[in-house]
Structures are given as C-alpha cells and as structure tokens.
Amino acid sequence: KAGVTQTPRYLIKTRGQQVTLSCSPISGHRSVSWYQQTPGQGLQFLFEYFSETQRNKGNFPGRFSGRQFSNSRSEMNVSTLELGDSALYLCASSSRLAGGPETQYFGPGTRLLVL
C-alpha cells in the first residue's frame, strides 16, 4: 500500500496570508490527524477527522481549521498567518476500525515558513 502523502512539501508565505495543506491517507484509512511540529514544542495535536467529521480538537486558535472529504483526503487551512506558525505540519492516518486508538502512520510533512 502507498503511504501517507502530503502536498506541498515546502511553502513560503508572508504574514497575513492564508495557506491550505493537503493530506492523502493510506488507502482504507478513515481517520486523519494533524500535528504541528516545532523544535521546542515537539508534536502538538491540532485536530482529527474521521468520516468527514472533526472528532477531536487540540488547543489551537480558530485560525487553524480543517476538513475531510468523502475519499478520506483531508485539508488543513491556516488563515492570517503569523511568524509563529512556521513549523513542520504532519498528518497521520489510522484505520479506526476497532473504534479505539490505533497505530498512526505519518506523512512526510509540509514545511511552512512564514516571513
């Protein structure tokens, strides 16, 4: 099976702009979670989508939003970018078949630089 893919891999934006990142999960996986990774903070949970519904949300401002499509692909949007949004954004997919926590497989990430 193909792994989790993310596009684009690199992005440079300026403050105030918005950005949309895309994640395609492993075939058959219906859960997609998004994380922000920064050197000092590790992996911070943003949100999880399962069957097109947001199931969990981390402690990020409303500028961070997402959605999931019927084919399980997910997008994450950040509006009004700030310098502190510069980070590696990772998505992870899992099957969620059993209903409880299951192994998450990560994509390669999108590295966002805000100038």
Next chain:
Amino acid sequence: GENVEQHPSTLSVQEGDSAVIKCTYSDSASNYFPWYKQELGKRPQLIIDIRSNVGEKKDQRIAVTLNKTAKHFSLHITETQPEDSAVYFCAASNPGNQFYFGTGTSLTVIP
C-alpha cells in the same frame, strides 16, 4: 487533558550500550502507548507500541514497559548501533483516539 512528559531530552551512549527513555502520563483513561523514531528530515516511524492490558513488549533489541499504577512507560534499546541515532517520541492515546506526544529525546550512539 492529558500531559505526557519525556526524559531525558538528550542522551548519548557508546555503541553496544543500552539506552532507556522514560515517559509519564497523567490521564488514567489513556490506553495506548506508541513510540516513534524520527531521523533527521524524515517522518516519525512507529517502532513499538503497547496497550494498557500488557506490561511489557519486546521486538528484537527494542522493548517497552508500562506501569499503569505509576502512569509511566519506558523504551529500552539494547546493543545500540549508530543507526539508532535519532529523535524518539513517546505518545499516549485515550480511547477517543486523541494522541499526546512527549517532547522527544535526541539519542546519539557514539561509535
């Protein structure tokens, strides 16, 4: 919410020695504890995981132990090799599939 603490933040060992990384968690409802290895510029890769109904799990040179009472779990790597050098993350997940990660341990294996 859940709080996962990971120690140490950096660890250097001689090749062939053992390495131990420890994590604590706060939410007694957490029931799944994976460990990820992230090499420089690459995605995190699952190396081992354990569920709350098991106390220990081994996979060749890697083992994880879980103490539910004390709410801590540890990663043990024996006979370390230079290719074990990476950043290791622990995580805890509740039944709702929400994962909380530790801040990572940078492991360096000195040849």
